[in-house]
Amino acid sequence: MKILVPVKRVLDYNIKARAKADGLGVELAGLKMAMNPFDEIALEEALRLKERGAATEVIAVSCGAIACQDTLRTALALGADRAILVSTECELQPLAVAKLLRVLVNREEAGLVICGKQAIDDDAGQTGQILAALLGWSQATFASQVTLEANHATVTREIDGGLETIVVQMPAVITTDLRLNEPRYATLPNIMKAKKKPLETVTPDALNVDIAPRLMLIKVVEPPARVAGIRVATVAELVDKLKNEARVI
């Protein structure tokens, strides 16, 4: 069975995002980019399944600008067998990405897709579920544990108020939560080896997918900031402020 893992190139999580001066986008020029952390977890899970013999091949896919090649090289260095870049300079929204992935899933005859539960840039949290619906597949979101059997997967999910374990029919889309695993690091020899692994480039046109954005961005702004408060010197002062100034206790 082949596992397809979509990986997104996003602003590094340590960097605070700022709006462009014209308010019509997010300033990314010259800033450090990285693989979306949830996708690292997804890739790690796919690699572990392959190492356990539950999968034959792990294919990493990224959709976006040429620079997404870097993200794919990282995925290859971590252990993906090959990579596909769906190359476009156009803005991609989750629905379009899911449609691109659907075509690749069918072309590759993948039996499982593991993706991050959300990308830390747009925080939309949709792509995996959209893909599952478009394919008519089952889904398991927010996975914290995955066990594969012949024709089903048992997945423990982080839900509001606790944990739920579900059994989904294969093929399926699984989206990863933070505690599914701890991703490995790429070693230098593997980074060298990754340069020789296959990286195919295709275009949305070649896949016959309409990627036109549906949502029009009106503006991006910083939300109302909190006014900085004060320092209290003692616990007694804190209690006094909470009682008599803030009146919250």
Place this chain on the structure above:
Amino acid sequence: MTILVIAEHDHRHLKSATRHVLSAAHAVGGDVHILVAGHSCSPAAEAARTLPGVTQVLLADHVSLTADGAENLGHLVLRLAPSYTHILSASSAVGKSFMPRVAALLDVAQISDIVRVDATDTFTRPIYAGALWATVHTQDPIKVVTVRVTAFEACAETGGHAALTPIPEVAESGLSTRQSIALSVSTRPELEGARVVVSGGRGLGSAERYKELLEPLADKLQAALGASRAAVDLGYVPNDYQVGQTGKIVAPDLYIAVGISGAIQHLAGMKSARVIVAINSDPEAAIFTVADYGLVADLNSAVPELTAAL
């Protein structure tokens, strides 16, 4: 305009999240219907009938909806969708799971986690862990929207008398079944609706210290307990305690952050609290930039002292 609000419930009781989402629906304006989809969930549907400004409650009561599975729920909502201009749900674990399936099969763009209704077709939502807010416009004929519950006040519980319309058939996809569910049992208020939240981070040092120090404080304040990702990853508390970009979003009257540094991912989940208190030994900690009251102190002495003083 006719809006379908998907109720949040535990099959018996309507959850307060429903009333927040209803406020968002009222901000859009128009006729509002509520769907209560579940199994043996007529008490929740009865409660929904009294919510203000709702003309119809649709009740889909079927065994295939027992486990809130996204495939069955998505399919049901998809079937109802053509009668509506907007479909709104909470951005809860359930809402986040089934709503994108509905949007996908309607071939429309879902708008996730809105914090403001700017117009019937224009909404504002946080991006980049809430560091920025994006206002987006859609021309899709049906707007599929998930709502950040803390960004909208809850409407009243009573005042309406909606008609009840049963939905007879519900399909079973056979794609997914629930094997087990383990919900944390607690006598404390729910994290997301609590008036006071006491939250602990890596600074607590261990699960034992978290319990010893924060539980008595939370008891005194009748507070819910929360945590940073680090505290969850280290096993101090279960995963559903996590507050932040990728955990729960809370907006209590009072949020007390103990031994939490204030990473942007954490701030994303709590910076809408009315009053924030930070207790941290590092005067440079980022949490102090959002705290109304900052106490630079060792939590091991400050927290018991605070608990005793209340």
